Amino acid sequence: MTEEALVQPTKGMGADANTYAKLRLNLNESPFPPLPSVVREIAQELDGLNRYPPFHPRMAQDCLAEWLHLDASNVITGSGSVGVALQVLETIRPSRVVYCSPTFEGYPILADMVAAEKYPVPLDSVGMQDLNALADCAGLKDTVVVICNPHNPTGTFLPPSEILSFLEHLPECVSVLIDEAYIEFSDKALRCDVNDLLSRHERVVVLRTFSKAYGLAGMRIGYGIANPSFGDRIQARALPFGFSMIAQTAMKASISNEAELEARIENLRAERQALQKDLRKLGRRVLESQTNFLWLPWSDGGADWVEPLESHGVLAKVYPDQGVRLSIGSKLENNIVRLTGEN
Numbered sequence: 001m002t003e004e005a006l007v008q009p010t011k012g013m014g015a016d017a018n019t020y021a022k023l024r025l026n027l028n029e030s031p032f033p034p035l036p037s038v039v040r041e042i043a044q045e046l047d048g049l050n051r052y053p054p055f056h057p058r059m060a061q062d063c064l065a066e067w068l069h070l071d072a073s074n075v076i077t078g079s080g081s082v083g084v085a086l087q088v089l090e091t092i093r094p095s096r097v098v099y100c101s102p103t104f105e106g107y108p109i110l111a112d113m114v115a116a117e118k119y120p121v122p123l124d125s126v127g128m129q130d131l132n133a134l135a136d137c138a139g140l141k142d143t144v145v146v147i148c149n150p151h152n153p154t155g156t157f158l159p160p161s162e163i164l165s166f167l168e169h170l171p172e173c174v175s176v177l178i179d180e181a182y183i184e185f186s187d188k189a190l191r192c193d194v195n196d197l198l199s200r201h202e203r204v205v206v207l208r209t210f211s212k213a214y215g216l217a218g219m220r221i222g223y224g225i226a227n228p229s230f231g232d233r234i235q236a237r238a239l240p241f242g243f244s245m246i247a248q249t250a251m252k253a254s255i256s257n258e259a260e261l262e263a264r265i266e267n268l269r270a271e272r273q274a275l276q277k278d279l280r281k282l283g284r285r286v287l288e289s290q291t292n293f294l295w296l297p298w299s300d301g302g303a304d305w306v307e308p309l310e311s312h313g314v315l316a317k318v319y320p321d322q323g324v325r326l327s328i329g330s331k332l333e334n335n336i337v338r339l340t341g342e343n
């Protein structure tokens, strides 16, 4: 039996038939289904679905705060980290949203939703987010600057010292979103202490999610970390009854099974390192990644990879003329990717 034949179709809620039949490595999802213990806990909530969840997601804030060793006043909850980002933009009502491009496609969509000017800034010559260029474009009083760290789609990581210095020199009136959707995949030694970030600038929000490393993309559990006075204003934008009991239960169960989840993250990190090495051996240039995906620059191994990926039924995210981004999947999925790399 070929490796392709062994692959189970992805149970993508809402995925079209085409997506269903392919290897879904285009959305940086976890290849693992939720932990059995998380599924069991969720199942116990199902017969309470005729009831509303709490009006305010206070319980979720408390639970996150305890886990993060922060105060509940530092924690914002939302429908995925995109939900939190929208709450931030609705609070600020910025005239401009500045971000490095290419990047997560959600940022321009969110900017449109609050009728802000979208202000993409190119990556620097080595494919990193250009903090100087971002600072230069943050002149307007009500600008929101977005830093994605680790960066989607390149997987690169900005060192804490650079971000802290960037924040220190930024005018008080500018707000900053630091999107850490993939932070759990990065080396612990590289990460910035969240308290350091908050101490450098009043209007900083660090965005995190249970969608990636914790494998709950379908649950829509995002959170933000901010200074209390700023955070309160953003949390006031959370929808009443907006955090379902199922989501709260899944979140709590995940937190209490952190060791098992950490083992999965470690597995994905190891798979990332091995796949990166093997693709390089095949002569493809792969950027050093701190995430659960790899980036191959277009002109250096990316462009001529699109066809083999497609013909093996692998869905990757293609950025024409820029690069190809591919999620790290299960061992089996990654082996199929290796086959495509040989073409």
Ligand code: PMP
Residues within 6 Å of the ligand: 027, 028, 079, 080, 081, 082, 083, 104, 106, 148, 152, 179, 181, 208, 209, 210, 211, 217, 220, 221, 222
């Ligand atoms: N931020 C980044 C950088 C992402 O890549 C994504 C999803 N691909 C998100 C946020 C959205 O995450 P969530 O599911 O928490 O809304």
